[in-house]
Amino acid sequence: MTHLAQLEKISLEDLVLIKKSKKDLDEVSFLMRALNTIGTPIDSGLTLLPEKYQDKISSTIQKALQLSVKANLKTLNKGRQYTPSSNITYKVVTGLSGATGGFFGVAGFTADLLISTKFMMRSIMDIARSQGEDIHNINTQLACLQVFALGGTSDDDDELDTSYYATRAALHTAMNQTSVYIAENGTKNIIEALASQTAAPLAKLINQIAARFSVQVSEKFAAQAIPVLGAAAGASINVLFISHFQKMATAHFTLRRLERKYSKALIQETYEHIKPKQLPISE
Numbered sequence: 473m474t475h476l477a478q479l480e481k482i483s484l485e486d487l488v489l490i491k492k493s494k495k496d497l498d499e500v501s502f503l504m505r506a507l508n509t510i511g512t513p514i515d516s517g518l519t520l521l522p523e524k525y526q527d528k529i530s531s532t533i534q535k536a537l538q539l540s541v542k543a544n545l546k547t548l549n550k551g552r553q554y555t556p557s558s559n560i561t562y563k564v565v566t567g568l569s570g571a572t573g574g575f576f577g578v579a580g581f582t583a584d585l586l587i588s589t590k591f592m593m594r595s596i597m598d599i600a601r602s603q604g605e606d607i608h609n610i611n612t613q614l615a616c617l618q619v620f621a622l623g624g625t626s627d628d629d630d631e632l633d634t635s636y637y638a639t640r641a642a643l644h645t646a647m648n649q650t651s652v653y654i655a656e657n658g659t660k661n662i663i664e665a666l667a668s669q670t671a672a673p674l675a676k677l678i679n680q681i682a683a684r685f686s687v688q689v690s691e692k693f694a695a696q697a698i699p700v701l702g703a704a705a706g707a708s709i710n711v712l713f714i715s716h717f718q719k720m721a722t723a724h725f726t727l728r729r730l731e732r733k734y735s736k737a738l739i740q741e742t743y744e745h746i747k748p749k750q751l752p753i754s755e
Contacts, residue, residue: 482742486730490739491746493723497622497636528582533682533689536586537620540593541613548597548607557602559718562595563711570710584706585689592714593617596721603725604732610654614647614677615728621684622720636723637740639684646680649673688713 482490569587596616597607605612621639650673731739 481738482730482734486733487742487746489726490730490742493726494636494743494746496719496723499719529689530682530686532582532585533686534678536589537593537617537678537682537685539586540590541617543590544594544597545608545613548594548601553601553604553606555602557595557598557718559595559599562591562598562718563714565591566710566714567707570706570708580706584710588710588713592717595714595718599718599721600725603722603729605725605728610651611647614650615724616721617678617681618643618647619717619721619724621681622717622724636727637743643677643680646673646677650677688716 566588569584569591593616596619600612600616601607605615607613607616618640621643622636653673727739727743
């Protein structure tokens, strides 16, 4: 069956959603250029940082990703599927965290990253829930973590491509291994898996995601490195961060919802073939 014939299976409304999701995912480079503009003036100095600071950033990213899921699973209501997410509230909270952390420069960076990542993850999980996902399902939790891998590349992680479905494919093995590990060991969610010292598949997945996330975090560190001046930059970057990840999460979980409705193969093929001017987009 030709792709044109396959397209007839998808409603016009859903085709528009696929196109908008692709448009939003493809605009990542523009958003990241805005972040680079803020961080570039002192970004070149990152490579001159003492190794202990570079290690600190890396370990903080790992810890932030782990804690972000654990903290939110304990408080997010399971029964609010398809309820609109509270995007503005999360932007305000992360902006305040960035301003406070940025005011103290390097000294406030760790606390800000832990807090802002927690609320960015909460927003991502809220968006997932609004698209009909069960946030207490392990596969949904892993898909939420996956959002942090969208929108950046790392020289240290050559297996990750920049395109949406390529990124999902690159993380597919680690995600499957994590799901199997959790099922075989009787753990119910990421919280229990993280408590296990032998959760190697999950650790590998978080490492891969952290490699992507670290690109944006390094720019954030650069912009906030100067105390007081970093306060405004910290607030601005956090709002940019969460706006970016909210857009990525909305596109990601919209496509996942459509994959459940039709099939992953059909939605992926449509996503990859649809052209910018094929369908109108309602803003």
